[in-house]
Amino acid sequence: MPADLRLAARLALPARRPAPLVVLSAALFLGLVLLAAAGADLLAPHGFAEQHLDARLQPPWLAGGTTDYLLGTDTLGRDILSRILFGARTSILVAVGGTGFGFLLGTSLGFAAAHWRGWCEEAVMMLVDMQAALPTLVLALAVLAFLGNSLPLLILLVGLDGWERYARLTRGMVLSARESGYVLSMRIVGAPAWRIHLLHILPNIAGALIVQATLNFPHTILLEAALSFFGLGVQPPATSLGQMLGLGRAYLINAWWIAVFPGSVIFLTTLSMCLVGDWLRDRLDPTLAREPGAGRP
Amino acid sequence: MQQQPLISASGLVRSYRASRAGLLRRGPEVRAVDGVSFAIRAGEAFGLVGESGSGKTTVGRMVSATLRPDAGTVALLGEPFAEPMPLARRAKVQAVFQDSLGALNPRLRIGRQLEEPLIVHGIGAAERRVRIDGLLADVGLPRSLLLRYPGEVSGGQRQRVLLARALALRPDLLVCDEPVSALDVSVQAQVVNLLADLKTRHALTLLFISHDLRVVRHLCDRVAVLFAGRIVESGAVAEVIGSPAHPYTRALIRALPADRPGPRRTAARAIAAAPDLATQDLATQDLAIPDRATPDGAGCAFAARCAAATPTCRRSAPVLRSLSAGHEAACHLVAAR
Amino acid sequence: MLRFLLVRLLRALLTVLGCATLAFFVLRLSGDPLVALLPTDSPAELLERYRVLWGLDRPLPEQYLRYLLALARGDFGRSLVDGRDALGLVIERAGATLQLGGTVFALAILIGVPAGTVAALRRGRPSDYLTMSAAIFGYAMPNFFLGLLLILLFAMQLRLLPSSGYGTPAHLVMPAITLGTAVAAKLARFVRTSVLDVLGQPYVRTAHGKRLGSLAVIVRHVFPNAAIPVITFLGFELGLMIGGAVVTENVFGWPGIGQLLVVSVARRDLAVVQTVVMVIAVSVVSANLAVDLAYGWIDPRVRVAGGRHAG
Numbered sequence: 001m002p003a004d005l006r007l008a009a010r011l012a013l014p015a016r017r018p019a020p021l022v023v024l025s026a027a028l029f030l031g032l033v034l035l036a037a038a039g040a041d042l043l044a045p046h047g048f049a050e051q052h053l054d055a056r057l058q059p060p061w062l063a064g065g066t067t068d069y070l071l072g073t074d075t076l077g078r079d080i081l082s083r084i085l086f087g088a089r090t091s092i093l094v095a096v097g098g099t100g101f102g103f104l105l106g107t108s109l110g111f112a113a114a115h116w117r118g119w120c121e122e123a124v125m126m127l128v129d130m131q132a133a134l135p136t137l138v139l140a141l142a143v144l145a146f147l148g149n150s151l152p153l154l155i156l157l158v159g160l161d162g163w164e165r166y167a168r169l170t171r172g173m174v175l176s177a178r179e180s181g182y183v184l185s186m187r188i189v190g191a192p193a194w195r196i197h198l199l200h201i202l203p204n205i206a207g208a209l210i211v212q213a214t215l216n217f218p219h220t221i222l223l224e225a226a227l228s229f230f231g232l233g234v235q236p237p238a239t240s241l242g243q244m245l246g247l248g249r250a251y252l253i254n255a256w257w258i259a260v261f262p263g264s265v266i267f268l269t270t271l272s273m274c275l276v277g278d279w280l281r282d283r284l285d286p287t288l289a290r291e292p293g294a295g296r297p
Numbered sequence: 298m299q300q301q302p303l304i305s306a307s308g309l310v311r312s313y314r315a316s317r318a319g320l321l322r323r324g325p326e327v328r329a330v331d332g333v334s335f336a337i338r339a340g341e342a343f344g345l346v347g348e349s350g351s352g353k354t355t356v357g358r359m360v361s362a363t364l365r366p367d368a369g370t371v372a373l374l375g376e377p378f379a380e381p382m383p384l385a386r387r388a389k390v391q392a393v394f395q396d397s398l399g400a401l402n403p404r405l406r407i408g409r410q411l412e413e414p415l416i417v418h419g420i421g422a423a424e425r426r427v428r429i430d431g432l433l434a435d436v437g438l439p440r441s442l443l444l445r446y447p448g449e450v451s452g453g454q455r456q457r458v459l460l461a462r463a464l465a466l467r468p469d470l471l472v473c474d475e476p477v478s479a480l481d482v483s484v485q486a487q488v489v490n491l492l493a494d495l496k497t498r499h500a501l502t503l504l505f506i507s508h509d510l511r512v513v514r515h516l517c518d519r520v521a522v523l524f525a526g527r528i529v530e531s532g533a534v535a536e537v538i539g540s541p542a543h544p545y546t547r548a549l550i551r552a553l554p555a556d557r558p559g560p561r562r563t564a565a566r567a568i569a570a571a572p573d574l575a576t577q578d579l580a581t582q583d584l585a586i587p588d589r590a591t592p593d594g595a596g597c598a599f600a601a602r603c604a605a606a607t608p609t610c611r612r613s614a615p616v617l618r619s620l621s622a623g624h625e626a627a628c629h630l631v632a633a634r
Numbered sequence: 635m636l637r638f639l640l641v642r643l644l645r646a647l648l649t650v651l652g653c654a655t656l657a658f659f660v661l662r663l664s665g666d667p668l669v670a671l672l673p674t675d676s677p678a679e680l681l682e683r684y685r686v687l688w689g690l691d692r693p694l695p696e697q698y699l700r701y702l703l704a705l706a707r708g709d710f711g712r713s714l715v716d717g718r719d720a721l722g723l724v725i726e727r728a729g730a731t732l733q734l735g736g737t738v739f740a741l742a743i744l745i746g747v748p749a750g751t752v753a754a755l756r757r758g759r760p761s762d763y764l765t766m767s768a769a770i771f772g773y774a775m776p777n778f779f780l781g782l783l784l785i786l787l788f789a790m791q792l793r794l795l796p797s798s799g800y801g802t803p804a805h806l807v808m809p810a811i812t813l814g815t816a817v818a819a820k821l822a823r824f825v826r827t828s829v830l831d832v833l834g835q836p837y838v839r840t841a842h843g844k845r846l847g848s849l850a851v852i853v854r855h856v857f858p859n860a861a862i863p864v865i866t867f868l869g870f871e872l873g874l875m876i877g878g879a880v881v882t883e884n885v886f887g888w889p890g891i892g893q894l895l896v897v898s899v900a901r902r903d904l905a906v907v908q909t910v911v912m913v914i915a916v917s918v919v920s921a922n923l924a925v926d927l928a929y930g931w932i933d934p935r936v937r938v939a940g941g942r943h944a945g
Contacts, residue, residue, distance in 0.1 A: 135877035145899040181399035190387035203404040263779035271774035
């Protein structure tokens with residue numbers, strides 16, 4: 001009986017009323033973005049690094065351009081639409097990888113802090129305080145500029161954002177779960193601590209953790225975009241939405257489309273994620289809404 | 298009396314801090330359990346009766362070695378019973394708790410939860426299937442239940458699941474903490490009868506913790522009455538109920554139905570006869586629970602509620618004294634009576 | 635209370651020390667600053683001279699100890715670029731950042747608190763949906779993108795406001811909106827939750843029962859009680875706001891600490907980056923400490939188990 005199946009059952013369980021139209025469209029949009037990012041190779045009319053020097057700074061089709069470049073081209077004659085598709089792929093990859101890393105790190109440390117109370121707990125909470133005191137953006141700026149740049153490093157840094165929230169949440173929930181009858185029953189049976197934590201407590205707190213991840217995800221996307229915007233994130237020739245926005249910044253006057261289209265995609269993606277996350281939270285875990293800062297993306 | 302008891306508790310003490318208010322000022326310490334000793338022989342059903350807050354649940358937790366006593370020991374067949382210990386020994390004492398919904402994991406199917414103790418104890422898959430079938434038959438549950446989640450079945454069924462799970466490891470002693478009080482009266486009777494049945498069939502020894510003297514009378518051989526963390530009276534059920542010595546016990550029995558039913562009366566009728574009258578009601582009828590914030594406070598804890606209290610009662614705490622073979626009470630007035 | 639205070643202070647101090655240590659080692663271990671600082675064809679002797687001059691030739695633990703000792707004396711080191719006192723450089727820029735931050739906080743409170751309160755009082759009505767929709771837009775909007783859109787509209791199309799710089803109130807408008815939108819939006823959402831919580835409390839329902847006018851109930855009961863979580867929220871938001879300020883300052887050429895950070899990071903100016911990190915850590919930790927203390931003072935129960943960790 002795999003845990004993810006049970007979780008799926010739980011996620012689908014309380015079918016009181018259908019999701020509002022807004023949430024449905026948000027989910028639909030997210031699905032489209034995912035599909036587009038995954039199928040960028042098939043969908044993109046041009047290569048993302050392919051330069052058409054004879055067609056530089058072409059406006060979008062509806063603003064006087066051609067259907068060759070639906071969303072226009074940039075200063076090197078690269079097709080904006082194609083770059084958005086490939087850029088979305090990178091952005092989503094970084095955000096998903098980062099969220100996964102932060103989730104794993106935070107929940108493991110949260111479990112550790114709840115299990116080994118005493119010095120281990122103190123150390124973890126110290127790290128939590130430190131992470132809260134140093135904005136991830138500041139930390140990432142310093143590290144990326146000094147340590148150089150690579151995609152895995154970027155993913156790790158972006159993932160640092162929010163781990164302390166998972167850690168706090170996990171620790172709190174594990175501590176309260178340990179007082180519950182079902183954990184007591186397993187202790188009487190003689191079940192080892194790892195078994196109680198992984199097989200009995202985890203399925204019970206997974207819902208709240210997933211909601212937290214959903215709420216944190218937009219923040220991760222924004223962080224990658226901000227870093228790439230500064231030129232410290234994804235490096236050319238690879239591209240990401242934030243990087244495109246950063247490059248387009250210099251050409252706002254004569255070629256607004258270079259920045260506005262990728263920016264809109266970022267905005268719509270985070271907006272959809274926030275809508276879906278809010279809905280999930282209200283649906284699965286009403287208590288989470290009360291925690292200060294828990295709901296911030 | 299001569300044989301070695303299966304389980305014995307001696308001098309159990311456990312305190313809780315009321316609230317950890319402030320770092321300089323520690324909250325007052327409350328002695329939930331204050332020097333409780335008893336011994337249960339193999340095959341016996343031992344009742345522990347008291348109102349809520351008397352410390353009976355804490356005793357149950359300590360006997361099942363899920364709560365470490367501040368002082369005192371629990372011994373299984375003469376050897377200390379405390380964590381850490383080998384799995385095989387751990388299995389000897391199992392427990393069922395009152396809150397059947399809380400005691401089952403809401404996210405795991407019932408089948409899995411029945412299987413879990415067997416997996417932990419390294420029993421192979423084929424053997425597990427056979428044992429679970431046996432357990433289901435024992436407690437009278439259909440196989441279809443195995444695929445359900447705890448939230449999807451009734452309270453009585455959940456209590457049977459808990460019984461089955463507690464029996465899965467074939468324990469010698471079963472600790473039952475208020476196993477029926479959350480259930481409807483008719484269901485209560487079924488579960489109590491099932492428990493009596495299982496006890497005979499599996500040669501179980503029971504520590505039955507309840508606020509309800511009627512259920513204890515039906516099920517138990519001996520009983521101890523717990524008040525404010527101390528045993529105030531203990532003895533054979535027939536004797537304690539037939540000729541109660543301690544004023545608190547007498548008050549408990551006065552609250553029982555007027556026609557003193559014989560011990561052979563069925564549980565269903567016994568319980569249905571007086572659904573509202575149990576010790577919990579007594580607590581609200583009488584005075585409030587005594588203030589136990591001062592441990593070892595001078596005097597008898599029951600004095601404030603006792604009609605016959607004398608100045609002696611308020612000055613010094615009584616100790617358990619033997620009245621007849623196996624019947625003890627802790628009251629200054631007992632000798633005089 | 636005294637012990638609580640001391641424990642909290644010690645924790646805060648340790649946190650700041652931890653941040654300083656982290657920054658120190660990350661920056662030292664991640665490459666040779668001299669390589670970035672000096673021309674690539676500098677002779678080896680020159681490199682060596684600078685290395686000795688800045689103490690970069692010593693073993694790392696010794697550098698660390700020296701750094702801590704200097705910190706204890708209030709010496710934050712000198713900029714590798716122009717040799718100026720690092721702390722002085724940062725303080726010079728702090729004014730601009732505080733001006734921006736103060737405006738944003740005021741803006742966020744002026745917009746967020748009334749919007750959240752109205753949404754809560756009109757729960758489920760159109761004004762609630764409208765406010766909350768605006769809020770979710772505000773907080774999903776990336777601040778760098780919002781900044782660019784504002785520049786595009788107000789500076790380039792309408793030519794109403796300067797696109798970058800510092801000095802006049804007109805310069806402040808767009809940065810403040812860029813940074814303030816997200817904070818106000820989050821605050822509005824949070825205030826709504828807090829007020830809804832308070833409205834559900836028995837004493838508020840009692841007050842309504844006593845026929846105290848709605849406005850009187852809100853002013854007397856709802857605001858003071860909703861204020862506590864709101865202050866907490868703002869204290870914890872400071873860290874995120876600083877991250878946002880770094881972006882905003884760079885988009886608008888606002889000469890604050892955030893711009894200094896990005897410039898110094900690009901120049902590998904060790905001492906300045908470290909000092910900026912320290913200043914940020916100290917501000918966030920102090921804000922959290924102040925919130926904790928205020929909370930512990932108002933509600934003694936928080937003193938029990940380390941307030942923020944509880945739950």
